Amino acid sequence: MSKNKIIMIIAAVVIIAAVAIGAVAMNKSKVVATVGDEKITKDQLYDALLAQGGSSVLDSLIEQKVISKEAAKQNIKVTDKEINAELENLKSQYGGEDALNQALASSGVKLSELKKDLKTNIEAKKMVESTINIKDSEMKSYFDQNKDSLATEAQVKASHILVADEKTAKEVKAKLDKGEDFAKLAKEYSTDTASKSNGGDLGYFKKGDMVEAFANKAFSMKVNEVSDPVKTEYGYHIIKVTGKKEAPKATYENSKAKIKQTLLDQKYQTEYPTWLQKLKKKYDITNKLDS
Structure with missing residues (x-):
């Protein structure tokens, strides 16, 4: 629905x-x-x-x-x-x-x-x-046709300090260049209330999870590198990359659970109306609006 x-x-x-x-x-x-x-x-x-x-x-x-x-x-x-x-x-x-x-x-x-x-x-x-039976042959066929989309995307782990204007962003970057602690400055300056208490930590994310300018910069950086201010619709970000996960190729074994759920979802959509009509016949239903 x-x-x-x-x-x-x-x-x-x-x-x-x-x-x-x-x-x-x-x-x-x-x-x-x-x-x-x-x-x-x-x-x-x-x-x-x-x-x-x-x-x-x-x-x-x-x-x-x-x-x-x-x-x-x-x-x-x-x-x-x-x-x-x-x-x-x-x-x-x-x-x-x-x-x-x-x-x-x-x-x-x-x-x-x-x-x-x-x-x-x-x-x-x-x-x-x-009531749905998913055959192994169906799953293998799906895998062969969708290998690329089943591959796990690369991920980056990063922290950021978000501020409203470029002047403040440059001020924070200067402090970082002098060796001040990133997490401490995030708690002091960042306007991102969801991450500032954690020192600006955003955890791991895929490229499509973030706005384009932020994602492009983060995915181009090395681990422990700190960026110059990056402007987005939310303000100015200073990004620190703290980890990376490369994208492994999809294999049938590690994709089986995802494939099975996808096929179940597809078959559910087509079989639900018929199932519901059969189910309704099992019960004594009186619809007085129809009469």
């Missing part, structure tokens, strides 16, 4: 459920808006929401219930660690935690509701994948 579809479905469920609860708890003829002398009642709002997306939202709710029931029957367990891993993946797809939180806020979706939906997705994936 795509990142947008997950949040859209949850948002629609939340809105329709809220209006439905309100319609039951209060008079359906209660006016929720007026345009001149024309009134819009809660009942009209509820009917409009059902007409626009009620059927698809109800289908989604039914599917979630069916999946949860079957997961319980098969004793499928989902841990908080697994849910949080999916959540981190979703954050990455959105471009970070802040972007995901903004999407949730604009849709009126709580994090707890998103986690519940992610749990259902994981349950479904575990059940479908248990």
Whole structure:
């Protein structure tokens, strides 16, 4: 399920459920808006929401219930660690935690509701994948066709001191040239709150993990070399390379786990709809909106 579809479905469920609860708890003829002398009642709002997306939202709710029931029957367990891993993946797809939180806020979706939906997705994936058989011949064929992309990328370990302007950057570089401690200066000067407390340590990273100017400089340096100030959209960086990992060629043995998961993901996408339709036939489902 795509990142947008997950949040859209949850948002629609939340809105329709809220209006439905309100319609039951209060008079359906209660006016929720007026345009001149024309009134819009809660009942009209509820009917409009059902007409626009009620059927698809109800289908989604039914599917979630069916999946949860079957997961319980098969004793499928989902841990908080697994849910949080999916959540981190979703954050990455959105471009970070802040972007995901903004999407949730604009849709009126709580994090707890998103986690519940992610749990259902994981349950479904575990059940479908248990029915999929990946042959060794398929894996070898995939490896032969994708050797280059399966190769591990080279990595660099580096620390940096990030400052807002060139003048400060040159001042810090001059202190480093005189032998002052890099980690100490990072804690004193760096505006990168995520790394300054660790002396500017960024750990190991691949070239694509960093902005182009920073990555190009870091990957061109020797271990223990300290750069002149490097300008990026974030300010001026002074980089110290502290380690390097060369890119080994991919072998079938060290790629098997990654290949198997890739093939499982591909087959899951194609087999999930058929699996779900068969699963729904096992349960007594009554959809009163259809009738």
